Structure formats: C-alpha cells, structure tokens
Amino acid sequence: MKKILVLVFFLLMGRAEAAGWSPELRIGLLSGVEEISLQVSAPCIMIDAKSKKTLKKLPANKKITVKAKELKAASVDIRPEKIQLKDLRATIGEREYFGGVRLNVADKKFTVINLVPIEEYLRGVLPEEMSPSYPAEALKAQAVAARSFALKNRDKHKKEGFDLCDKTHCQVYVGTKIFETTDKAVKETFGEILTHKDKLIETSFHADSGGVTENASDVWGRVMPYLVAVKEVFKPVDSWTVKVSLKDFSSRFGDNFGVLKKIELSELKIGKGAKDRTSSGRVDSAQIIGSKKTVKLSGIELRRKFSLPSTLFDIKIDGDNVIFTGYGSGHGVGMSQKGARSYALDGWSYKKILEHYYQDSKLKKLY
Numbered sequence: 510m511k512k513i514l515v516l517v518f519f520l521l522m523g524r525a526e527a528a529g530w531s532p533e534l535r536i537g538l539l540s541g542v543e544e545i546s547l548q549v550s551a552p553c554i555m556i557d558a559k560s561k562k563t564l565k566k567l568p569a570n571k572k573i574t575v576k577a578k579e580l581k582a583a584s585v586d587i588r589p590e591k592i593q594l595k596d597l598r599a600t601i602g603e604r605e606y607f608g609g610v611r612l613n614v615a616d617k618k619f620t621v622i623n624l625v626p627i628e629e630y631l632r633g634v635l636p637e638e639m640s641p642s643y644p645a646e647a648l649k650a651q652a653v654a655a656r657s658f659a660l661k662n663r664d665k666h667k668k669e670g671f672d673l674c675d676k677t678h679c680q681v682y683v684g685t686k687i688f689e690t691t692d693k694a695v696k697e698t699f700g701e702i703l704t705h706k707d708k709l710i711e712t713s714f715h716a717d718s719g720g721v722t723e724n725a726s727d728v729w730g731r732v733m734p735y736l737v738a739v740k741e742v743f744k745p746v747d748s749w750t751v752k753v754s755l756k757d758f759s760s761r762f763g764d765n766f767g768v769l770k771k772i773e774l775s776e777l778k779i780g781k782g783a784k785d786r787t788s789s790g791r792v793d794s795a796q797i798i799g800s801k802k803t804v805k806l807s808g809i810e811l812r813r814k815f816s817l818p819s820t821l822f823d824i825k826i827d828g829d830n831v832i833f834t835g836y837g838s839g840h841g842v843g844m845s846q847k848g849a850r851s852y853a854l855d856g857w858s859y860k861k862i863l864e865h866y867y868q869d870s871k872l873k874k875l876y
C-alpha cells in the first residue's frame with residue numbers, strides 16, 4: 510500500500526511539473542560579441558548542444574564571464590539542473606531573461622540566444638507590444654495574436670541559428686519585464702492560437718486602423734482570406750497632419766523634378782475605394798506633377814518618403830506648404846490595437862475582437 514501511495518505521489522508530482530509546459534523558442538539577442546557576463550538563478554549545467562555532453566556546472570547567483578575563444582564546443586546550452594526551464598532566470602550583461610541560454614560560436618565570436626518557453630517569452634513581449642493599462646480583453650486578444658505570430662514565424666531567422674529576434678522586425682522582447690495585467694492576459698489564454706481552416710494564421714497587427722483595416726493583398730500583394738479590410742464601428746477621432754515645405758517636398762524627387770505644381774489624388778472617404786485608392790480608402794497611388802517631370806508613387810512609397818503614420822490620407826498644396834492629413838497609424842492589416850481597446854471597453858470578449866479583425870478565424874487551444 511505504502512509503495513502504491515509513493516508511486517501515486519510521484520505520478521502526481523510528474524503531472525504538476527509538466528503543468529505549465531510550453532514549446533521552447535530560441536530568441537536571438539546578440540551577435541559578434543567576444544565575451545558575455547552571465548548569472549543564473551538556479552544551479553545549471555553547460556552542455557554541448559550537439560553531443561549533449563555536460564561540459565561544466567554553473568552555480569546559482571554567481572556572475573561569471575564566458576569567453577568565445579575558450580569555449581570547447583561550437584554550440585553550448587545552459588539549462589537548469591533540477592528545475593523546469595520556465596522557472597529559471599538568466600542575467601546576460603545587465604538584463605534578466607526567462608529561461609536558459611544558448612551560445613553559438615563562429616570565428617571566436619558569440620551569437621547569444623535565449624532558450625525560453627513561449628509562455629514566458631510572451632510575458633516579456635506583451636508589455637512592449639501593448640500598454641499594460643489597456644483593458645483585459647484587449648490584452649488577451651494581443652496575447653493570442655503575439656503567440657500565434659511567434660509560432661507562425663519560427664523560421665524567420667533559421668539561417669542565423671535562432672527562431673525570432675528581439676526587435677520590431679519580429680516582436681520586441683526585453684526579457685523579464687513583469688506587469689500583473691499582461692501576465693494575467695498570457696495566463697488566461699495559455700496555449701491559445703488563431704487558426705483558419707485548422708491552420709495557424711499570420712496575425713498581423715498595428716497601432717490604429719483609423720476606422721477601417723486593410724487587405725493584406727493591398728499592402729503585401731499576397732491574398733490572405735482572413736486578413737481583409739473590416740470597418741470599425743468607432744469613428745476615427747484623432748487625425749494627424751504632416752506639413753512639408755514646397756521646397757523640401759520638391760527636393761525629395763531629385764534635381765530633374767523641378768518645382769511641385771500639382772498632386773492628383775482623389776479625396777479620402779474612409780472605407781470607400783476609388784481608382785487611386787484601395788477598398789479601405791488608403792492611397793494606392795498618387796500623381797506628383799513637377800515643373801519638369803511627373804512621378805507616380807504608391808501610398809506605401811509616399812508614407813515611407815515623408816515618414817507618415819499611415820497611408821489613409823489626403824494631400825493638398827496650401828501656399829508654400831504641402832499638407833498631409835490622415836487617420837490611423839501603421840500598415841492597417843489585421844488587428845488594430847486602438848480598435849481592440851475600444852471594443853474591449855464596449856464589452857466585447859477577446860474572442861469576439863479576434864474574430865472581427867481576423868475574418869473566419871477560430872480560436873484553438875494548442876497545448
């Protein structure tokens with residue numbers, strides 16, 4: 510009897526330890542460095558990532574310096590000896606991260622990679638991607654979008670030896686930055702992803718749609734049935750203005766452009782297409798007529814050239830200036846974070862918010 514009880518106890522222990530497990534991500538942090546300072550929160554082992562042979566033991570809470578030229582393997586992992594990876598903290602330089610570390614060596618230099626379970630990674634990502642002061646349902650929608658994005662884009666940095674970088678190119682991740690609200694949003698959506706026809710989807714998002722989102726095909730030239738323009742019931746309230754002097758504007762088009770004479774672009778009607786606008790009303794193209802030359806630019810090119818918040822804008826020449834007036838911020842594809850906030854304040858659940866911005870999508874528990 511006693512033996513059986515002990516067995517049951519260990520089985521339950523095993524279950525408890527497995528709880529909270531999530532897929533492990535490799536996040537690229539640094540490259541081309543010759544040495545790093547490292548400290549781990551619990552006893553760890555340094556293993557050869559290839560042969561899995563233990564190279565040495567690392568004590569807890571002791572700062573050490575690891576030099577690339579002294580490493581005995583091309584790739585080493587630093588993992589906890591007794592606890593789960595999710596419960597380990599590693600301080601690299603001045604910054605603390607969830608999980609362990611992989612060091613890849615080439616030409617006596619390191620690529621420093623954080624080995625982190627996705628649920629812990631999301632705790633670090635969420636406060637960077639959405640304000641922790643946003644309502645709970647908006648944060649939960651963002652958590653599902655960020656989780657789906659991370660899993661969908663795991664091969665983005667394959668050539669460099671990791672899954673995702675820690676910058677805006679992938680998702681901003683600064684390690685252990687803990688907020689109660691964002692932690693709760695990650696926890697309450699544990700393992701949940703968005704799918705379309707049972708396949709993980711590309712969950713693009715942006716700061717503010719300005720009243721209507723955009724078709725992925727109009728921005729990236731790729732048709733994605735779930736990333737299509739949807740209207741928001743909220744009227745855009747904050748317009749933006751960018752003022753450029755006529756002289757400055759003209760000079761951006763080169764010496765043989767001359768002086769700006771006229772801009773041909775139909776008037777903006779949010780949510781209404783035109784021959785030179787996409788179905789959401791965003792600028793598809795505009796004719797920029799100079800005294801010596803006419804240039805046709807896409808809305809995306811104009812946005813880039815003049816650092817405009819979005820492509821949902823009007824342009825007019827006003828005396829010695831060119832004035833851009835527009836709405837929204839970002840590419841406009843997928844979920845609008847500001848819209849998600851408004852819907853959450855209106856009582857929508859995160860599921861309803863996600864299904865609105867990602868058409869025909871379904872929430873699914875992956876683990």
Ligand SMILES: [Zn+2]
Pocket residue numbers: 665666673674675676678679680
């Ligand atoms: Zn990246």
